[in-house]
Amino acid sequence: MGSLLRKFWVLRDFFTRYKRRYIVGVLFLVAVDALQLLVPRILGRMTDLFRSGRLNDTGLVRYVGYIIGIALLVAIGRYFWRMYIMGTARLLDYTLRNKFFSHLEALSTSFFNDHKTGDLMAHATNDISAVRHAFAQGVALSVDAAFLTIATVTIMASTIDLRLVTLGLIPLPFVALTVSRFSRLIHARFLKVQEAFASLTDRTQENLSGIRVVKAFVQEEAEVARFAAANQRVVSANMHLVKIWGLFWPLVQFIAGLSFVIVLGYGGRLVILEDMSLGDFVAYSGYLGMAIWPMMAVGWVVNMLQRGMASMDRLNVIFETEPEVVDAPDVAEVTELKGSLEFRNLTFSYPGKAEPVLKNVDLKIPAGRVLGILGRTGSGKTTLVNLLLRLYNPGPGEILVDGIDINKIPLAVLRRHIGYVPQDNFLFSTTVSGNIGFASDSFTPEEIEQAAGWAGVAGDIREFPQGFDTVVGERGVTLSGGQKQRVAIARALIKNPRILILDDCFSAVDTETEEKILGSLRHIMRERTTILISHRISTIREADDIVVLDEGRIVERGDHDSLVAASGIYADIYERQLLEQELAANGET
């Protein structure tokens, strides 16, 4: 019980709040079952009255009235137990999903590098619904099965010939046994089917992904043969499953039917020999019919509960993951930042990796200055930004903002003061203005348009049929790469941040557009600390200071002119980019 409590600890509020609904639902369910138990009794009583000729028309009408009355009550009761039990389980599903999402949000960004989106999605869909099933059908079937079994057996044993009851019930435990044993076997073989199916899917996926090689090496026929083999394995796995799955229902029916054979043979004999009334015979067959269902249910319930528990365990792994980046207990009481930055001998390696990505980085950026960072892919530029945004925790005292250790600044305060334009310019599938105004709900349409203007995208947006209300397709597919980048820039600018970070965000616009945007940003940059990251000289040449990162180290620093004169990496890249422009201009006709 204690472990069960721990297992569902996440849902404790839910159960405190909604346990009454469950109780009400269970009461309705029990009431329905109890009412249903009356029906065989009534039919039995009628039979006996018929036989002894003591039933007249009014009696008949009264009994029929009972049947209708009970049927009505049962129908109403069924509606309520479904709504209460299943409905509460739906609420549980909803609560659990919300909690899951909120918990994901609370986790550190690094968590999402280690966990595939697909796996997390599987948790959110499969596992949550398995837990729901356990609390919906699982609960309902358990109650139903337990109550009906006890009730029918008690009633039968107390009212009907004990010899018949005992004999007739013999097959029933075998029904439960068969169901539970077969469910397990079926599940195991079903997994095999899924495996075969997954390998067929992989085979197809691989073939289609490698279709160029397949065609180039004329492997079509051979590939068809391989596919046919995988296909055949799916058929075989399915037939292996069918061998027992096909047996399942007929067998359960057969075993349950044995009870009726006993009723007919032995019960019939008892009635003939006057040891039992025909009414009891009729009632007994009715009860037997009712007792078979819970026997089958028991088999399912066990599996359903087991699966629900296993899913909850998987979810708990996530729920028990603690976020790494949190406000320290001794967090400084700052609410405003000016934006001076300092890196002090910063060395950083990602968790679980031995090789540092940044090595001894020493850098000071006074508030209001513009720093340009140039470096190849993998040189450590983005890591630098990740640390500045505190997506990871740098070592103590290695990064200072306004002279305060970044680890001591409240996370919300830090991030509120940073305007960041990411490299992948991720947009949400909402409207353009929703994306630009992402940082807060309180931006006016004018502010949004202004920010779009600074980013040089206002003109493009106005040309969309719905203007700023245009919905950006899933992950922003309806916008061009350049438009997405500029929307992402606007999204950062509108925050009016003290620190502005542009992470290689002009890669999808041509140099001309870039120049225009940079021009309009110049007055904005003047008022705040800006970090421009690029592998394009044109982006950073105007920066106050420029550093060149290579393999995690600062290898060159200075301004544009001094770096060009130094004829190092910077100068080299500069030269190449000039050539590239020249080449691109070549052949323009």
Next chain:
Amino acid sequence: MPDFHEEEVLGKAYDARLMRRLLKYTVPYWKWLLLCVVLLFIITGTDLVQPYLTKIAIDDHINALGAPMLVFEPGDEPVPGIVFGDRVFVRKEWLPKGFSPGTGPRAPLPAHIEHVDGRYVLVMELEGSVTRRELSSEDVRKFREHDVAAVVKLALLLLCAMTLGFVLNYVQVYILQYTGQKIISNMRLEIFRHLQALSLSFFDRNPVGRLVTRVTNDTDALNEMYTAVLVNLFKDVFLLVGIVIVMLKMNFELALVSFATIPVIAVVTVIFRVKARDAYRMVRTRLAKINATLAENISGMRVIHIFNREEKKAREFDEINKDYLKATMRELEVYAVFRPATDLISSLALALLVWYGGGRVLAGRVEFGVLYAFINYIQQFFRPINDLTEKYNIMQSAMASSERIFQLLDTKARETDVPEPARIGRPRGKIEFQNVWFAYNGEDWVLKDVSFTVEPGETCAFVGATGAGKTSIISLIGRMYEISRGRILLDGVDIRDIARHELRSHIGVVQQDVFLFTGDIASNIRLNNRDITDEKVLEAAKYVNADRFITELAGGYHAEVKERGVTLSSGQRQLLAFARALAFDPAILVLDEATANIDTETEALIQDALAKLVRGRTTLIVAHRLSTIQSADKIIVIHKGRVREVGTHQELLAKRGIYYQLYLLQYKEELRRAHTGEEAR
């Protein structure tokens, strides 16, 4: 990440055009399916037997004590009877049809047993006067022995019927599933075969994930239709018709009364179907929305964190989650209303039957057992009707799936050859492009008026900036795409006159991103070609310097290639691709050089292997490395889709044209790095 918005549209549950086409797939198996139908027919019979046998037990045996009898002198009885006292009692119904008791002194006399105040009295009309004789329970038992035996016999008969039903049911399910699996696997194979024959431009337009779904999930939806709906529909019909017939035969009047609720249940079911479908659709779309939102937010979690928008996103998610909750509640309510409602209707049918039938029984016009059997049958009757909704859902998704499958099968983008292709044998390897124009779509020219000639055995390097059209040129040689204008000749024969398979079998291709298949190293070299022996594989690998790293792998040539070879370096993959190309011993080699970083040691191995590989073959290389270019017999500079310069390295440098610029841009650093001893880029 699957696209959650896609394929959620459900349409009609029945479409005659699609259905006709789907049924065609069952034709090869019609004998098996017919057998299933026949078996189902018998099974339905065994299903109907139990209430009927119970009825016989009740009416003919349990309630038979009061049945009229004839009393025979011993030895006179035409059929065995009950010996009681010094006489033999035979129930009238046991007598053969047309039996006439006759007249005379030995003629049998009527008798019956009466039940009065808990006592049994044997009433006999002896010689004109009525004799009443009270029976002891011992006596009654004597009269009952026969009934007991009969009831036990009936029980055994029921057991036999059940056993038969059980066996046939299993056989039927097995055959049906087997047939369904066969039909579906044939269909899958057909789709897959069709896909293999489609042109590359089709694959450029259609994401792999979607095509995979056609082959796997969509066919699975059809499997359910074939097995759960198609044949079982017969079962439902048989059962319904069977029950109707049995009921009508047993008692016409009572049967009509029983059917009175059918219109009601039909109406309720139709309403339910519509409501349930709408509710289900809403649940599906909202679930899709939840999944899409969740996937998006997980991918964009970094942005959410950076912008401090956890709360806002949680609120948004809550909204969507709540919408979904509402939809599921709505669905729940539909089921919570309609499931009890159908049960209620079946209870009403029962009540009606009890009321009317009970009245008839009271009036002595219907036997009790008949009423009992009716009650049983009416309960069986409602089951298939309840199942209909589930079948409807299956049909709906089957129709949607088959529509998508047939759409794919009807795609006209198959690669075709001319009716009588030229036989070329092993070509010498002269390749000519004559005014070739090419576009992947429409008039978006990738190659414009490209002409050049590569002599047999020559190595020709293509250089140019990214997107200049180099890769397109080499994929055109194997007719991976069709050119729009101009001609491509191999040994003077237009490649459009050569069968694709033959043409491609003479061309060895090494792609930039080497694609590795699941399997081991050896199978990735020989692919599926059984003619390439282990020795040949080994030989090829050794020749291209791949042998060394392969033997260092755990398992050597049988080392498993995991996840498309991520554990191998790009240099190693390149060497594997060389070995693969060499093993097939092509007359023409087409090579897209890897741009990725390759360590110096492997780089040297690659260059050495390349030099061996091009020997004696016409080779076309999209070159990225200076050394490759320098050793080429001919360099063709492609710029913006046109051939701009042709010549050797020295000639082109001397020209100071595009090649010179490219050289400065792309290879100077390489040179510089080589000089300073740094790792080559």
